[in-house]
Amino acid sequence: MPNWKELLDELKESGSVFDLIRRKYLKRLHEVTKRNIIIYYSGWLQKPTLKGHEVNDADKNGFMSVIHKLDPTLGLDLFLHTPGGDTAATESLVEYLRSIFGTNIRAVVPQLALSAGTMMACAAEEILMGDHSSLGPIDPQIYGMPAHGVVEEFNRALKECKDPQKIPVWQPVIAKYHPTLIGECEKAITWSNKMVSKWLESGMFRKDDKAKEKIDAIMKELADHAITKSHGRHLSKSHCQRIGLNVKALEEDEGLQDAVLSVHHTCIHTLSSTPALKIIENHIGTAFIQQPREMVVQQ
Numbered sequence: 001m002p003n004w005k006e007l008l009d010e011l012k013e014s015g016s017v018f019d020l021i022r023r024k025y026l027k028r029l030h031e032v033t034k035r036n037i038i039i040y041y042s043g044w045l046q047k048p049t050l051k052g053h054e055v056n057d058a059d060k061n062g063f064m065s066v067i068h069k070l071d072p073t074l075g076l077d078l079f080l081h082t083p084g085g086d087t088a089a090t091e092s093l094v095e096y097l098r099s100i101f102g103t104n105i106r107a108v109v110p111q112l113a114l115s116a117g118t119m120m121a122c123a124a125e126e127i128l129m130g131d132h133s134s135l136g137p138i139d140p141q142i143y144g145m146p147a148h149g150v151v152e153e154f155n156r157a158l159k160e161c162k163d164p165q166k167i168p169v170w171q172p173v174i175a176k177y178h179p180t181l182i183g184e185c186e187k188a189i190t191w192s193n194k195m196v197s198k199w200l201e202s203g204m205f206r207k208d209d210k211a212k213e214k215i216d217a218i219m220k221e222l223a224d225h226a227i228t229k230s231h232g233r234h235l236s237k238s239h240c241q242r243i244g245l246n247v248k249a250l251e252e253d254e255g256l257q258d259a260v261l262s263v264h265h266t267c268i269h270t271l272s273s274t275p276a277l278k279i280i281e282n283h284i285g286t287a288f289i290q291q292p293r294e295m296v297v298q299q
Contacts (some may be wrong), residue, residue: 055085062288084115
């Protein structure tokens, strides 16, 4: 008979009711797809005042934990629900996932995968979206400001300051820029554009004779601030299909749609009703759950 401590340890390992229900539906989804499943869910909508919900380097530990013991030959269905985050961390995560699964990765976006989340989706061979799903622009942010917007504003200032009367208007604006800001913005734009273009070329369009033409059109729509207007803009499934991304509608397969949305709803319930801030978990029950100031790894 187990003692008090052994029972407590068993309860901790089993997780909450939310964990048990979420894992039941993750297992059911795997039975439908026969593929590896990893969910990458952030609670930025439920806990907007807390820090740590963005894509960051700490996430690598979570992915390492949940990838362990998976069969790479089954490919990967990567659920993405994130506001985005650090470009360098995004690049590192994608390269790590591809080192394990190659390009046999399918992105699943039940609701929102914005900014760096969209960049990760573009590294997949295919993106599953529903009528309720959205991707977003991939224009990088510098110190909370859109890099494209900063460069556009600076170029406008240069143009208008050819008229000496406009100099006093622009002087206090430009004075707020630190010396390397424009260069950092230009480099960030080039970096993110090259990164996503490379992933599209080596993944989604690697067998397409018109790859370059399609990628150029997609990058113009996703990365050009003059077109997207706002970094927070939501791009629907039909919009993403129209610009050329390989997007499959969840509505085409009712059984798959039901299984995907069941997982999504259990994740949202977990983020809404528990201290969980971020969930990285696979279909065999290994989870890396971030709570404020702590990480909980469950096998």
